[in-house]
Amino acid sequence: MSSYAKRMDNIKGSDIREILKLTQQPDIISFAGGLPAPELFPIEKIKTAAVEVLNKHGRKALQYGPTEGYIPLRNKIVNQVKKFGIDSNYNNILITSGSQQGLDMIAKLYIDPEDVILCESPSYLGALNAFKAYEPKFIEVKTDNNGMLMDDLEVHLKNNEKIKLIYVIPEFQNPTGRTWSVERRKKLVELANKYNVIIVEDNPYGELRFDGQLNPSVKSFDTENKVIYLGTFSKIFCPGYRTAWILASEDIIHKLIFIKQGIDLQTSTIAQYDINEFMEMYDIEEHIKELVSVYRERRNIMLDEMKKTFPKEVIFTYPEGGLFTWVELPERVNTRDLLVKAVEKKVAFVPGGSFFPNGGNECCMRLNYSNMKPDKIKQGVDILSELIKNELK
Ligand SMILES: Cc1ncc(COP(=O)(O)O)c(C=O)c1O
Numbered sequence: 607m608s609s610y611a612k613r614m615d616n617i618k619g620s621d622i623r624e625i626l627k628l629t630q631q632p633d634i635i636s637f638a639g640g641l642p643a644p645e646l647f648p649i650e651k652i653k654t655a656a657v658e659v660l661n662k663h664g665r666k667a668l669q670y671g672p673t674e675g676y677i678p679l680r681n682k683i684v685n686q687v688k689k690f691g692i693d694s695n696y697n698n699i700l701i702t703s704g705s706q707q708g709l710d711m712i713a714k715l716y717i718d719p720e721d722v723i724l725c726e727s728p729s730y731l732g733a734l735n736a737f738k739a740y741e742p743k744f745i746e747v748k749t750d751n752n753g754m755l756m757d758d759l760e761v762h763l764k765n766n767e768k769i770k771l772i773y774v775i776p777e778f779q780n781p782t783g784r785t786w787s788v789e790r791r792k793k794l795v796e797l798a799n800k801y802n803v804i805i806v807e808d809n810p811y812g813e814l815r816f817d818g819q820l821n822p823s824v825k826s827f828d829t830e831n832k833v834i835y836l837g838t839f840s841k842i843f844c845p846g847y848r849t850a851w852i853l854a855s856e857d858i859i860h861k862l863i864f865i866k867q868g869i870d871l872q873t874s875t876i877a878q879y880d881i882n883e884f885m886e887m888y889d890i891e892e893h894i895k896e897l898v899s900v901y902r903e904r905r906n907i908m909l910d911e912m913k914k915t916f917p918k919e920v921i922f923t924y925p926e927g928g929l930f931t932w933v934e935l936p937e938r939v940n941t942r943d944l945l946v947k948a949v950e951k952k953v954a955f956v957p958g959g960s961f962f963p964n965g966g967n968e969c970c971m972r973l974n975y976s977n978m979k980p981d982k983i984k985q986g987v988d989i990l991s992e993l994i995k996n997e998l999k
Contacts, residue, residue, distance in 0.1 A: 616738040635986035637973040638954040640780065640929050646897055647844050655883040659876065667879040673863050673871060675701025676878040682885050683851050687837060690812060691826030692853065700859050700866065701873045705810060705838040705850040710736040711865045712806055712834055717742045722769045724762055726754055728961030730780045733773055733808065744963035753786030756793045763801040772798060772805045776824055777812035778928025781961045781972035785926055788821060795827040805833045810841050811928035813894050816902035818926050831855035839881055842894050847877040901929070901976050908975040908983050915991035917998055929976040934969060939997045941971045947993055953986045
C-alpha cells in the first residue's frame with residue numbers, strides 16, 4: 607500500500623476545527639471560532655445584486671474566468687486598500703479563494719523543507735498549519751503590546767540565513783487583538799530590506815476598527831517590493847463567498863498565478879461578480895460601519911464583564927478592533943483542561959497553546975466576541991469566570 611507523503615507528518619487536525627464542530631450545537635456559547643455575526647449578512651441586498659448579475663452577466667458569471675480574477679473587482683480592491691496607504695493597480699492583485707488559500711500559495715512559492723519562517727509569538731493557527739505542509743522551521747519572535755520586538759527580530763535575521771518569510775498580522779492580531787505601532791511597521795520594512803527577506807502582511811481585520819485612527823499598513827512603507835499583502839472579504843462582507851486577494855509586485859503575482867492555476871484555476875467567477883455588483887449597487891463602507899458598531903458593543907460587553915468578574919491575576923488585552931481578546935491565566939492553569947470543563951457547561955474557546963508553533967504557553971486562551979449576542983456573551987463570561995476561580999483555588 608502506498609504510504610502518505612512525509613509532509614503529512616506535520617499536518618494534524620487543528621483544535622479550532624475540532625472545537626468548531628462542537629459549536630454547531632445550538633445551545634453552545636461559542637467564543638471559539640472567528641465567525642462574523644450571521645445576522646449582519648446583508649442578505650436582501652445580496653439577493654438583489656445576485657439577480658442583477660444573472661440578468662446582466664449570467665453567461666459570463668457562470669463561465670470560467672481568468673486566474674487573476676475579475677478586473678472590475680480587482681479595481682475596487684485597489685480603491686479599498688487606499689485607506690491603508692497602499693498605492694497599487696489591478697495588475698498587483700490576484701483574487702484567491704479566501705486568504706487561507708493565499709497563505710498556502712505564498713508558502714508554496716517560497717518555502718523549501720528546513721527554511722525558516724519568522725512569526726509573532728503567538729500567531730494565527732490557520733497560517734501556521736498552512737505553512738507546515740511545506741516543512742519549514744518556525745522561529746517565534748517576541749512581542750509586546752506594540753507588535754514584534756524589533757531587536758529580537760534583528761537577532762534572528764542576523765543569525766539565520768535560512769529565513770525566507772516574516773509573517774505578521776499588524777492590525778488587531780489573531781489571536782491577541784493587538785495592533786502594531788507605526789514605528790515598528792516602518793522598522794520591519796527597513797529590516798526586511800537590509801536582510802533581503804519577504805514580509806507577509808495579513809490584514810483581514812484592519813477595517814473593523816472601533817476606536818482611534820486607521821494605521822498605514824506595512825505595505826505602505828514598502829520601497830523594494832518586499833511586502834506581500836493579504837486582504838479578504840470574509841470579515842467585511844461574508845466568508846461564505848471565499849473571496850480574498852493577494853496584493854504584491856507584478857513579478858510575484860505572476861508566479862502566484864502559475865501556482866493558482868495548479869490548485870483551482872481561479873476563484874469562483876460568480877462569487878466575484880456578486881461581490882462586485884454589491885459594491886456597485888451599495889456602499890460597502892456603510893455595511894462596514896454597521897459591523898463596527900455591533901462588534902464594538904460586543905467587545906465592550908465582553909471586556910466589561912471580564913473586568914467585573916475575572917480574578918485579578920488574570921490579564922487580557924483590550925483590542926481597538928477585530929474579533930478577539932487574549933487572556934493569560936496564571937501558569938498553573940492548563941486551558942486545554944479548562945476547555946473540557948467549559949464545554950461541559952456549554953461554553954467554548956480556543957486554548958492559547960495552539961497559537962505557538964513551538965509549543966508551550968498552555969495557560970492562555972483566545973476569546974471571540976463577534977459571533978454571540980450580548981446576553982450570551984455575559985452569560986458565557988460569567989461561566990468562564992466561575993471555572994477560572996475554581997482552577998485558582
Ligand atoms: C489572520 C487571518 N488570516 C487569514 C484568515 C483566513 O481568512 P479567509 O476567510 O479569507 O480565508 C483568517 C481567518 O480567520 C485570519 O484570522
